[in-house]
Amino acid sequence: MSQDLQPEQQRQTFWETMYAVDRRWLYLILIIIVSILVINPITVPNVEDPAAEALYDYLSGLNEGDFVYIESDWTNSTRGESRGQFEALIRLLMRKKVRFCISTLGDPQIPDIIRPIIEGIAQEAGSNNYKEGTDYAIAGYFPNLEAHVSGLVNNIRETVREKRVAGRSIVDTPVFEGITDLSDAKCVVVITGSSTINLWYERIRAKTKLGLMCTAVMSGENIPYYVSGQLVGIAIGAKGAFDFESLLEKEWPADQNPGYKNFTSGRRYMSPLFFALMLLILAVVMGNVAMYQLKRTGRHN
Amino acid sequence: MELLQIDLTLPRTDANLWLVIGLAGLAMFVSAVILFGISRVPSNFRRPLVGMFVFIAGLIWILDWALPKATVQRASGETDSIIPIPIWPYEYDLVMEKVVQGSQVLSGVLLALGVLSILRVHVKRLTKGQKDWPFSVVLLGSMAAMIVIGLGEWIANNREAAGIPGNHEDMKTAFSVVFIDMLQILDAAMFSLIAFFILSAAYRAFRIRSVEATIMMGVALVVLLGFIPLAMALTAGLPTEGLASNFRIENLKSWILLTVSTPALRAIDLGLGLGLLAMALRIMLGLEKGVAVD
Amino acid sequence: MLAQSVFTPEWWQELFSPDGRWLENSLLRITIGAILTLGLYSLLYRENKFYRFTEHVFVGLATGFSVVALVKEVLWPQWWVPMLGVPEREATPDVSAVPAVEAAWLWGALLPVACLAFFVFSKKHGWLSRIPLGIIVGLWAGQQLNAFQNRFLPQVADQARPIIPLGETSPAMAVNNLIVVITWIVVLSYFVYSFEQKSKFLQRTSLMGRWLLMVGFGAIFGTTMMTRFVLFIDRAYYLLIQWLRLGEQL
Numbered sequence: 001m002s003q004d005l006q007p008e009q010q011r012q013t014f015w016e017t018m019y020a021v022d023r024r025w026l027y028l029i030l031i032i033i034v035s036i037l038v039i040n041p042i043t044v045p046n047v048e049d050p051a052a053e054a055l056y057d058y059l060s061g062l063n064e065g066d067f068v069y070i071e072s073d074w075t076n077s078t079r080g081e082s083r084g085q086f087e088a089l090i091r092l093l094m095r096k097k098v099r100f101c102i103s104t105l106g107d108p109q110i111p112d113i114i115r116p117i118i119e120g121i122a123q124e125a126g127s128n129n130y131k132e133g134t135d136y137a138i139a140g141y142f143p144n145l146e147a148h149v150s151g152l153v154n155n156i157r158e159t160v161r162e163k164r165v166a167g168r169s170i171v172d173t174p175v176f177e178g179i180t181d182l183s184d185a186k187c188v189v190v191i192t193g194s195s196t197i198n199l200w201y202e203r204i205r206a207k208t209k210l211g212l213m214c215t216a217v218m219s220g221e222n223i224p225y226y227v228s229g230q231l232v233g234i235a236i237g238a239k240g241a242f243d244f245e246s247l248l249e250k251e252w253p254a255d256q257n258p259g260y261k262n263f264t265s266g267r268r269y270m271s272p273l274f275f276a277l278m279l280l281i282l283a284v285v286m287g288n289v290a291m292y293q294l295k296r297t298g299r300h301n
Numbered sequence: 302m303e304l305l306q307i308d309l310t311l312p313r314t315d316a317n318l319w320l321v322i323g324l325a326g327l328a329m330f331v332s333a334v335i336l337f338g339i340s341r342v343p344s345n346f347r348r349p350l351v352g353m354f355v356f357i358a359g360l361i362w363i364l365d366w367a368l369p370k371a372t373v374q375r376a377s378g379e380t381d382s383i384i385p386i387p388i389w390p391y392e393y394d395l396v397m398e399k400v401v402q403g404s405q406v407l408s409g410v411l412l413a414l415g416v417l418s419i420l421r422v423h424v425k426r427l428t429k430g431q432k433d434w435p436f437s438v439v440l441l442g443s444m445a446a447m448i449v450i451g452l453g454e455w456i457a458n459n460r461e462a463a464g465i466p467g468n469h470e471d472m473k474t475a476f477s478v479v480f481i482d483m484l485q486i487l488d489a490a491m492f493s494l495i496a497f498f499i500l501s502a503a504y505r506a507f508r509i510r511s512v513e514a515t516i517m518m519g520v521a522l523v524v525l526l527g528f529i530p531l532a533m534a535l536t537a538g539l540p541t542e543g544l545a546s547n548f549r550i551e552n553l554k555s556w557i558l559l560t561v562s563t564p565a566l567r568a569i570d571l572g573l574g575l576g577l578l579a580m581a582l583r584i585m586l587g588l589e590k591g592v593a594v595d
Numbered sequence: 596m597l598a599q600s601v602f603t604p605e606w607w608q609e610l611f612s613p614d615g616r617w618l619e620n621s622l623l624r625i626t627i628g629a630i631l632t633l634g635l636y637s638l639l640y641r642e643n644k645f646y647r648f649t650e651h652v653f654v655g656l657a658t659g660f661s662v663v664a665l666v667k668e669v670l671w672p673q674w675w676v677p678m679l680g681v682p683e684r685e686a687t688p689d690v691s692a693v694p695a696v697e698a699a700w701l702w703g704a705l706l707p708v709a710c711l712a713f714f715v716f717s718k719k720h721g722w723l724s725r726i727p728l729g730i731i732v733g734l735w736a737g738q739q740l741n742a743f744q745n746r747f748l749p750q751v752a753d754q755a756r757p758i759i760p761l762g763e764t765s766p767a768m769a770v771n772n773l774i775v776v777i778t779w780i781v782v783l784s785y786f787v788y789s790f791e792q793k794s795k796f797l798q799r800t801s802l803m804g805r806w807l808l809m810v811g812f813g814a815i816f817g818t819t820m821m822t823r824f825v826l827f828i829d830r831a832y833y834l835l836i837q838w839l840r841l842g843e844q845l
Contacts, residue, residue: 021504023501023504023505024639024640026497026500026501026504027497027500027501027639030496030497030500030827031831034827034828034831035831035835038828038831038832038835038836038842039835039836039841039842040842042531044530044531044534045530046530047530047533047551049528049551049555050555051555075485075488076481076485076486076488076489077485077488077489077492077826078489078492078822078826079489079829080825080826080828080829080830080832081822081825081826081829107485112477112481113481143405143664143668143669143672144401144405144668144669144673146401146404146405147398147401147402147405150397150401151398154394198746201745201746202738202741202742202745202746203741203745204745215822216528216818216819216821216822216825217815217818217819217821217822217823218818219558219818220558220562220566220811220814220815220818221566221570221815223558223559223562223563223566224563224566224567224570224750225750227559227563227753228749228750228752228753229749229753230749236528236818237528237818237821237822237825238821238825239528239529239530239821242530264845265829265832265845268832268845269825269828269829269832270529270530270531271531272828272831273529273821273824273825273828274529274530274531274532276496276824276827276828277525277526277529277820277821277824279500280499280500280503280525280820280824281522281525283500283503283504284503284504284507284518286504287503287504287505287507287508288507288508288509291508309699309700309701310680310697310698310699310700311680311697311698311700312680312695312697312698313679313680313681313682313695313696313697313698314682315682317698318679321679321680321698321700322679324698324700324703325678325679325698325700325702325703326703327700327703328700328701328702328703328704329703329704329706329707331704332703332704332705332706332707332708333707336707336708336711336723336726339723339726340720340723347722350726351722351725351726351729352729354726354729354730354733355729355730355732355733355736356733357733358729358730358731358732358733358734358736358737359733359734359736359737360737361734361737362734362736362737362738362740362741363737363740365737365741366737366740366741366744400734402673402674402677403702403705404730404731404734405669405673406669406670406673406674406705406709407705407708407709407712407727407730407731408731409665409669409670409673409709410709410710410712410727411712411727411728411731412661412665413662413665414712414713414715415661416658416661416662417713419654419658433647436647436648436651437651439648439651439652439655440651440652440654440655440658441655442655443651443652443655443656443659444655444656444658444659444662445659446655446656446659447655447656447658447659447660447662447663448659448662448663451659451660451662451663451667452663452666452667455663455666455667464687471618474616474618474619475618478618478624478627479656480660482624482625482627482628483627483628483631483652483656484653484656484657484660486628486629486631486632486833487631487632487635487649487652487653487656488653488657489632489826489829489830489833490631490632490635490636490830491635491653492823492826493823493826493827493829493830494635494636494638494639494827495823495826496820496823496824496826496827497639497827499819499820499823512806513805513806513809514809516806516809516810516813517809517810517812517813517816518813519813520809520810520813520814520817521813521814521816521817521820522817523817524813524814524817524818525817525820525821528817528818528821556771557810557814558814560771560774560775560778561774561778561807561810561811562810562811562813562814562815563775564754564774564775564776564778564779564782565778565779565782565807565808565810565811566811566814566815567750567751567754567779568778568779568782568783568785568786568804568808569782569808569811570747570750571747571750571751571783572783572786573747574742574743574746574747575743575747577739577742577743578739578740578743580736580739581735581736581737581738581739581740582736584732584733584735584736585733585736585737
């Protein structure tokens with residue numbers, strides 16, 4: 001700053017510039033911050049959210065051989081949040097030897113996206129060599145949410161009977177042994193980026209527990225259902241994925257369990273998210289200070 | 302209890318294919334004739350007629366809600382003591398199954414209507430050589446490509462499942478390119494753009510001028526920070542037990558979400574629920590404008 | 596910098612790898628997606644032809660996909676197959692058995708009803724399109740009773756909280772419960788429009804209700820921002836790590 005200008009004048013020009021700054025500079029800063037931290041993430045410790053912990057603890061407390069039904073309907077459009085949640089959930093169930101069946105809604109390609117993820121996790125240390133058709137089943141894609149949820153609640157075996165693994169209907173595999181009704185499942189976990197969960201609230205009968213892993217944007221409308229006990233727990237967004245990952249790490253510390261993979265995108269996305277949000281907060285503050293300064297000097301229209 | 306059942310299905314064998322097609326065609330024809338008759342009704346009967354369709358459709362679900370559900374024998378050996386009610390000539394659950402199925406087909410065709418309108422706009426732009434017509438070519442081209450490849454993959458899958466030899470892999474690969482590598486990626490990119498617009502709006506539009514705006518910003522800030530582990534470090538010095546622990550940012554966030562935001566949103570929810578219920582009732586009784594009435 | 600990154604010749608060799616069919620080259624496929632992503636992102640700089648092109652590709656693909664989904668997820672399995680049935684097929688070494696589906700030919704009657712929707716373009720017979728639409732709306736309306744009972748009523752029931760610190764209810768819980776109950780009532784009172792709020796008390800609670808509502812909106816707003824930023828971070832991961840390979844993959 002040069003000495004020959006009046007201090008008052010200097011400040012005015014500065015705030016005027018700030019007030020009228022091109023939004024593209026903001027975009028550029030955001031892109032730079034996120035790029036640096038995506039390439040070189042900072043690892044941070046976690047404090048788990050109680051609602052996510054409630055879901056984790058419930059699932060982690062299940063016995064070997066218990067059955068969980070998963071309704072997964074995330075696609076690439078919410079991959080940032082949902083994939084980390086999905087991976088952590090599958091890891092937990094496999095380590096606990098809990099049987100599970102997954103059906104998908106939303107897009108017919110989801111089974112093709114999730115199958116390799118599940119098979120990859122099954123190969124990891126601690127995953128008990130999970131096999132499709134023995135320990136888990138993929139019931140595949142169901143086009144009609146309405147009919148699917150009603151069908152599962154009314155008659156789970158008939159609803160998924162058509163889906164086959166190695167020529168056998170999945171309900172004839174060990175995965176469905178002893179499962180005649182949805183209430184035989186210890187929990188229905190819904191992983192979603194859309195409002196498919198609403199239909200579950202409406203249709204599920206009180207005997208079956210319901211868990212939710214959703215995007216952060218959905219948390220506001222769904223936390224009330226956790227408070228009222230309609231949900232056993234709720235994992236929210238990338239933080240929910242990170243919560244599950246940290247809880248996996250607590251239960252199976254990687255240094256004592258060689259080969260265990262506990263962390264994926266949940267932790268990876270935390271540091272870029274933090275700095276991006278810091279930028280956002282800074283933007284709000286700067287915008288307000290600039291307005292205040294201009295108002296004070298009477299230059300704001 | 303054996304009720305009189307009218308079986309409207311035929312066992313399907315290779316031999317009776319034409320019989321089935323004939324009967325289905327007859328059903329279509331009869332239905333079309335009835336609808337033609339309906340289209341001729343005097344104009345003052347039109348409104349009650351549509352209203353009747355609406356009311357009956359609604360009644361089906363209300364009966365489903367009101368009627369007891371079928372007995373369920375559970376793995377644990379416990380039986381739910383609810384009585385199944387057979388509704389002539391089917392059990393009601395079976396009726397509901399068909400209703401849901403039929404409503405899918407109807408809404409599917411309504412969706413096709415939307416596609417048709419997009420098509421009309423762009424074909425018109427193209428044939429009249431209006432401004433930006435090359436983009437309409439792009440749109441129609443990618444639409445056609447998706448339809449051809451999408452249906453091609455579906456047929457390839459069916460043929461493979463039926464054991465028909467041939468090269469099925471190419472179509473599947475092509476479909477995963479247009480679907481996973483293009484459509485889904487575009488979808489994700491489109492949604493992520495909003496991050497930038499929020500940032501820009503935060504800078505330009507979030508002016509703290511009123512109590513309301515201040516409360517909203519303050520809460521948004523606490524909630525944001527409460528979800529970010531790095532931000533929790535700000536208050537990590539506070540004890541985890543006792544009164545002071547309430548001011549740890551993650552606890553503050555949880556408290557706001559569970560104790561203040563939840564009942565506030567529930568109040569909106571209740572209003573919404575009651576509103577939906579009232580609207581449903583108005584629709585069924587033919588009082589709501591735009592459905593059966595103008 | 597990783598060995599396989601865009602700055603190494605290996606990356607470029609892989610991109611234009613002559614062995615294998617080109618659609619099976621995963622790097623090439625990611626490159627297609629990445630270019631489309633950049634096309635959409637170019638809007639951030641300014642409105643331009645590249646963006647318009649990508650946008651139209653997007654709308655075209657999405658519309659096309661809804662047609663595909665309509666045929667293969669709805670019309671075929673929910674209408675055509677049930678109507679004409681499927682003959683039984685024995686299992687062979689290559690193919691699994693297909694159970695017979697009986698032909699419910701009466702489904703044929705549904706098609707003309709559904710097609711009435713297309714009369715929406717007709718001035719004279721436009722009203723006929725209200726029949727299929729009315730059926731769908733009526734079905735929706737009928738479901739609302741069920742929805743209200745299962746979805747909204749438990750919420751109301753949960754509002755009945757113990758606010759007197761006795762037995763299992765600790766004083767802190769009682770205070771929290773009191774806040775929950777008051778917030779709910781106050782926000783509800785904000786929505787009382789049906790009569791003029793003349794009383795000072797109602798005006799006060801209504802103002803407080805508006806403030807508490809802002810708490811709810813603030814929470815929603817905060818979480819919305821998180822989702823959008825994570826989506827962008829995920830796209831950055833896709834572009835920088837999966838495509839350009841500038842860092843370690845997950």
